[in-house]
Amino acid sequence: xxxxxLRPPPVIARMVFFAVLFGVWEVASWLGLFSRFIAPPPSxxxxxxxxxxxxxxxxxxxxxxxxxxxxxxxxxxGFGIVIGWWLHHNKTAGRAYTDWFAAIAAAxxxxxxxxxxxxxxxxxxxIIAMGAVAVLPAVILKTKEGLDHVPTVFxxxxxxxxxxxxxxxxxxxxxxxxxxxxxxxxLGLVFALINVVGVExxxxxxxxxxxxxELGDRFEVAGMYAAILFVVLCSACFFWATARLEKWLLSTR
Amino acid sequence: xxxxxxxxxxxxxxxxxxxxxxxxKVALPxxxxxxxxxxxxxxxxxxxxxxxxxxxxxxxxxxxxxVQAVISGSVDVAMQTGLLGxxxxxxxxxxxxxxxxAMTGSPDIYWYAxxxxxxxxxxDATDKTMGYSAAGSSSHLLVLSLLEQNKIKAKPxxxxxxxxxxxxxxxxxxxxxWAVPPFGVEDTKAGKINIVARGNDLxxxxxxxxxxxxxxxxSLKTKRALFVKFSEAYVKSLEWAYANDKAIDYFAESAEVxxxxxxxxxxxxxxxxxxxxxxxRGLKVSLQQAVDFKFIPKPMDEKEIAGLFDILVPKK
Numbered sequence: 001x002x003x004x005x006l007r008p009p010p011v012i013a014r015m016v017f018f019a020v021l022f023g024v025w026e027v028a029s030w031l032g033l034f035s036r037f038i039a040p041p042p043s044x045x046x047x048x049x050x051x052x053x054x055x056x057x058x059x060x061x062x063x064x065x066x067x068x069x070x071x072x073x074x075x076x077x078g079f080g081i082v083i084g085w086w087l088h089h090n091k092t093a094g095r096a097y098t099d100w101f102a103a104i105a106a107a108x109x110x111x112x113x114x115x116x117x118x119x120x121x122x123x124x125x126x127i128i129a130m131g132a133v134a135v136l137p138a139v140i141l142k143t144k145e146g147l148d149h150v151p152t153v154f155x156x157x158x159x160x161x162x163x164x165x166x167x168x169x170x171x172x173x174x175x176x177x178x179x180x181x182x183x184x185x186x187l188g189l190v191f192a193l194i195n196v197v198g199v200e201x202x203x204x205x206x207x208x209x210x211x212x213x214e215l216g217d218r219f220e221v222a223g224m225y226a227a228i229l230f231v232v233l234c235s236a237c238f239f240w241a242t243a244r245l246e247k248w249l250l251s252t253r
Numbered sequence: 254x255x256x257x258x259x260x261x262x263x264x265x266x267x268x269x270x271x272x273x274x275x276x277x278k279v280a281l282p283x284x285x286x287x288x289x290x291x292x293x294x295x296x297x298x299x300x301x302x303x304x305x306x307x308x309x310x311x312x313x314x315x316x317x318x319x320v321q322a323v324i325s326g327s328v329d330v331a332m333q334t335g336l337l338g339x340x341x342x343x344x345x346x347x348x349x350x351x352x353x354x355a356m357t358g359s360p361d362i363y364w365y366a367x368x369x370x371x372x373x374x375x376x377d378a379t380d381k382t383m384g385y386s387a388a389g390s391s392s393h394l395l396v397l398s399l400l401e402q403n404k405i406k407a408k409p410x411x412x413x414x415x416x417x418x419x420x421x422x423x424x425x426x427x428x429x430x431w432a433v434p435p436f437g438v439e440d441t442k443a444g445k446i447n448i449v450a451r452g453n454d455l456x457x458x459x460x461x462x463x464x465x466x467x468x469x470x471x472s473l474k475t476k477r478a479l480f481v482k483f484s485e486a487y488v489k490s491l492e493w494a495y496a497n498d499k500a501i502d503y504f505a506e507s508a509e510v511x512x513x514x515x516x517x518x519x520x521x522x523x524x525x526x527x528x529x530x531x532x533x534r535g536l537k538v539s540l541q542q543a544v545d546f547k548f549i550p551k552p553m554d555e556k557e558i559a560g561l562f563d564i565l566v567p568k569k
Contacts, residue, residue: 035324037321037346037347037348038324043254055547112388113399114416114417114420117413117417117420117421118420121421122411122412122417122421122427166313170290184313185443202412204386204387204411213387214387214402216317216318217316217317217341217387217390218341218546218547218548219315219317219338219341219347219548220345223446
């Protein structure tokens with residue numbers, strides 16, 4: 001019994017963490033350690049999620065943002081896997097450009113939004129394009145890494161069976177590198193979400209990012225935190241869902 | 254004189270000097286505009302120092318960020334802040350108090366089109382896209398009112414800040430953009446753009462206070478004399494800025510534009526009367542706008558909002 005209490009299952013540990021975090025936040029707020037106009041207590045923030053639904057078209061904005069996120073992640077991942085494969089396949093290109101993509105991954109690409117505004121206009125295309133660019137480096141680097149680390153013995157076995165290059169890729173290279181590629185896809189999805197919401201906020205267009213900006217402008221502080229909390233929860237759900245999808249795909253290899 | 258007496262006298266002079274110059278942290282929402290620069294000009298002209306005030310200026314992004322900076326005590330006073338946002342904050346119980354009016358009417362904001370587009374007035378704007386900064390902003394509100402008043406069916410479009418709006422207009426992504434001087438004044442003179450409409454084209458807006466200066470209600474209780482001193486110095490700075498050409502030099506320097514453009518911006522877009530600090534006017538219109546744009550959840554009357562105002566500037 002004591003051992004269970006000291007070593008609780010991960011789900012319980014997470015719930016305890018959030019309960020303690022929200023409890024401390026609530027008490028600190030009511031004790032006046034910080035102004036509720038700057039950081040309202042959870043008892044004000046959580047009910048505001050309901051108000052977002054009724055007053056601020058939460059579902060429409062959610063669908064809009066996550067539509068943009070999936071479009072960005074899809075485009076970025078498609079190009080990323082192809083470029084990652086090319087960098088693996090063409091050794092000269094791999095040596096020449098891999099470091100560049102690593103550098104791009106570390107750059108604050110969101111600052112390029114004025115350029116994208118000129119190129120695409122103030123519409124969803126700018127948001128999707130910026131999200132896709134943010135996805136690219138993670139997917140490229142992880143795809144290349146996954147393909148580079150396929151054990152040579154697998155490739156030799158494939159050759160022994162007389163597999164064509166396409167069969168080699170489909171039956172050996174891709175399944176063997178799938179866990180690493182999936183890590184890139186999951187990172188890419190997170191970068192897409194961060195950039196899409198960030199760009200929506202910056203250019204005042206779109207779904208959840210715009211909603212956060214509007215609530216802030218109207219001084220709906222609890223609502224603003226509720227919207228941020230909602231985005232964080234959605235992000236956690238997507239991360240969990242992709243982990244389950246990865247597990248399922250790997251089990252079917 | 255005895256050595257110790259000299260030391261005591263020096264120490265006393267030093268301490269009294271330090272106590273005399275009290276520091277006040279002031280937030281300005283935008284660098285390089287005439288209206289937001291008044292405090293800067295007053296500091297440069299030595300008006301605040303003469304009043305025994307040391308002014309520590311910081312620039313904010315405006316809007317809710319400025320309100321939060323004042324509530325948290327990061328700054329003591331914020332200048333030229335939208336009244337609607339403050340009505341919203343006050344209605345939610347935020348400890349904010351308006352200490353003076355800052356801009357009555359909207360003589361500064363204007364809408365323009367590329368000269369080669371052939372759009373010379375709002376009459377030519379039917380079916381055209383017309384920019385505003387963001388939903389619920391003062392430019393949004395003005396666009397809707399301008400179109401309604403002139404019975405024009407243009408397409409209001411959110412275009413973001415002034416530079417990004419300019420890029421969208423010049424690249425043809427939208428037809429009509431918005432700006433505030435000195436931005437665009439040079440292009441207007443060069444014939445690259447046409448001014449299509451101005452904020453003050455709306456009669457009901459012309460006499461409505463749209464921006465104010467405000468402080469934290471709790472600080473106002475404990476340091477009231479300091480805020481009164483600041484407000485008096487602000488009024489003196491305002492008077493000085495309109496009477497002294499040196500202010501144009503400061504404006505040109507701050508906005509990084511030629512002096513002639515700074516002068517034209519001030520004279521053409523910032524009439525002194527619009528910057529009167531004494532009365533917050535047209536509150537009924539502002540309260541209606543606050544409901545329309547969801548700054549407050551239900552209508553409020555002037556009595557309910559009266560506590561927001563604690564005007565400190567001496568009556569004219």
